[in-house]
Amino acid sequence: MPDLRVRALQLLTRRDYCRAELKAKLAAHAEFEEELDGVLDTLQAERLLSDHRYAAQRVVARAGRYGNARLKQELRQKGVGDDDIAAALPEAGDETDRCRAIWAKKFGHLPESAEERAKQMRFLQYRGFSGDAIRRVMRGVDQ
Template identity: 70%
Template sequence: MPDLRVKALQLLTRRDHSRAELHKKLAPLAESEDALEAVLDALQAERLLSDSRFASQRASQRGSRYGNARLRQELRQQGVNDEDITEALDGAGEEVERCRQVWAKKYGRPPESAEERAKQLRFLQYRGFSGDSIRRVISGADE
């Protein structure tokens, strides 16, 4: 069990992990499921492991490039619960403004044709921005 704790601490010193992500990485090294859960519970009790902190950091890091839908999907895949995800996305900043920054960096000028408009819409959709945010940015660029 001490080896499992040491490995967990080594992983956590590099970056924050969600509980599910750390569980997945440590499972092959654990003697039993109970031992692994005990280590994870101890780390959570010591506040060394926190899904809400992981979600907040992840959203702030990747929020400058991606929309809320994409961030929500990534955090769910990492095993973060919906309550922590919502809290993290609230702290990531206004989605419309982030969308505007991503659009300005990539294109910086209004679409001149329907094809170009569709291309810009697809790009922002792929980045996970909501339809409302995309419409506000693209229509604001036309003005």
Template identity: 50%
Template structure:
């Protein structure tokens, strides 16, 4: 996954947890199955193997809560190792995401997307985005609408809605459209 693109820690955790849980549950089920077959051969060993079965689960079914906790701790350990080895970097993820989105989206949309991934812009990157927002908005507007002034209020509202949906601030949108009127 990391060879294709940068990932945030939260995103990678979300992607890895289902696989780790499935592997832990499979291992717990295999252990329970082996233990159950051993118990059927030697009934006196049932009390000699405490903790194999959950007290809440029916006989022969492994404790999925323990498997889930084991999977989560394994994923956290893996993520810690990836960060220590610099294979996983929040800063690289932010830079890559901003670079990929800045040409098409405004500051609000970029910040919202980063927040979904559990990261935030540092002060320097936020300032760079603020400084270039009007220019980026003008480029997006020119690509979409050909740089032509809106003919009437309905066309102006349509253009404003489009730019707002792209995450540009209302103040920047107004300045871009006013500049087109001049």
């Protein structure tokens, strides 16, 4: 068990992990799953492992490139709970402002045709921005 804790702490000193991600990394080194769960519970109790902190850091780091839907999806895939995701998303800032900034960086000019407009909207949708944010940005562009 001390060996498992040392491995966990070595990983956590490099960057934050969510519980599910750290559990997957340490699974090969644990003899019993109960032992691994015990180490993870101890780390959480000591506030060295926190899904909420991981989600907040991940959202802040990736908010400049992606919309809320994409951020939610990535965090769910990492095993972060919905409560932690909901608490972390406001840290990203206003989705419409982020969407507008990405649109301006990528395109920066008004769409000249319906096809070009659709292309720009698809790009923003792929980045995980809500339809509402995309419409606001495109409506602002048209004005």
